[in-house]
Amino acid sequence: MFTGIIEDLGIVKDLVKKGENINITVESNITNELKIDQSVAHNGVCLTVVNIKDKEYTVTAIKETLDKSNIGALKIKDLVNLERAMKLGDRLDGHIVQGHVDQIATCINVEEHDGSWQYAFKYDASLGNITIEKGSITINGVSLTVVGSKKDTFSVAIIPYTYKHTNFNSLKIGSIVNLEFDVIGKYVSKLQEIKL
Template sequence: MFTGIIEDMGVVSNLKKEMNNLHISIKSKLTPELKIDQSMAHNGVCLTIVAIDQDEYTVTAIKETLDKSNLGVLKIGDNVNLERAMILGARLDGHIVQGHVDQTATCTNIKEEDGSWMFTFNYDSSLNNITIEKGSITVNGTSLTVVNSKKDSFSVAIIPYTYDHTNFGDFKKGTVVNLEFDVLGKYVAKLIDINLIAK
C-alpha cells in the first residue's frame, strides 16, 4: 500500500530484456535504505526489488505490467517517480494507492498558470474507469486532485514543489503516463454494474 507522495526521482541506469520480462535498474538516493524483496512503487507500479548494487537496485516487470503501464517505454536516463510502501500507523498524506496501475493516459495539454501548471490527460473510457471532480487520481504514482473531470479526460494542477520533485517536469504533449483510479470509486462503480446486471 502506498500514499502517492513521491520520495525520490530515480534514474534508469540499465534495461535488460529476458524473454517477456524487463529487468529495470535504477539509481536512487533511497538505495542504501532498501532491501531485497521490498516493494517499491515506480511511476505508480508496485515492483519487488530483486538485486542491490551500491547506489543501484533492480526490479523486474513482467509482460502484463509492461502491457498496462508506461514501464515498457522507459529509456536509460529517464526519471522515475519512487515511493516505498507506507508504514502502518504513519500519516496518510496523499490517498490510498495500491500500486496497481489501471491503464495509461496521454498528456494532451500543459498550461503554465503564474506559479503553477495545469496538465490535461486523455484516457480510454471504454475500460470503465472514471474520475470525479475534486476526487483523487494517481498519475505516475503521484497523488493528485482531479479538476475538469470528463468522460475520457481530466486535468490536475501542479504546484512548483511537485513539478520540481517528480517527473512532471519531464512531461510534454504526447507523454504516456500511468493512472491508478481511486480505489473507493472503483468499488462503487463495480457495485453499480453488479446491481444493473441483477436487474
C-alpha cells in the same frame, strides 16, 4: 500499499530483457534504505527489489505490467517517480494507492500559470474507469486531485514543489503516463454494475 507522495526521482541506469520480462536497474538516493524483496512504486507501478549494489537496485517488470503501463517505454537516463510502501501507523498524506496501474493516458495539454501548472490527459473510457471533480487520481505514482473531469479526459493542477520533485517537469503533450484510479471509486462503480 502506497500514498502517492513521491520520495525520490530515480534514474534508469540499465534495462535488460529476459524473455518477456525486463530487469530495470535504477540509481536512487533511497537505495541504501532498501532491501531485497521490498516493494517500491516506480511511476506508480509496484515492483519488487531483486538486487542491490551500491547506489543502484534492480526490479523486474513482467509482461502484464509492461502491457498495462508505461514501464516498457522507459529508456536509460529516464527519471522515475519512486515511493516505498507506506508504514502502518504513518500519516496518509496522499490517498490510498495500491501500486496497480489501471491503464495509461496521453498528456493532451500543458498550461503554465503564475506559480502552477495545469495538465490535461485523455484516456480510454471504454475500460470503465472514471474521474470525478475533486476526486483522487494517481498519475505516474503521484497522488493528485482532479480539477476538471469529463467522460474521457481530466485535468490536474501541479504546485511548484510537485513540479520540481517529480517527473511532471519532463511531461509534455504526447507523453504517456500511468493512471491508477481511486480504489474506493472503483469499488462503488463495480457495486453499481452489480445492482443493475
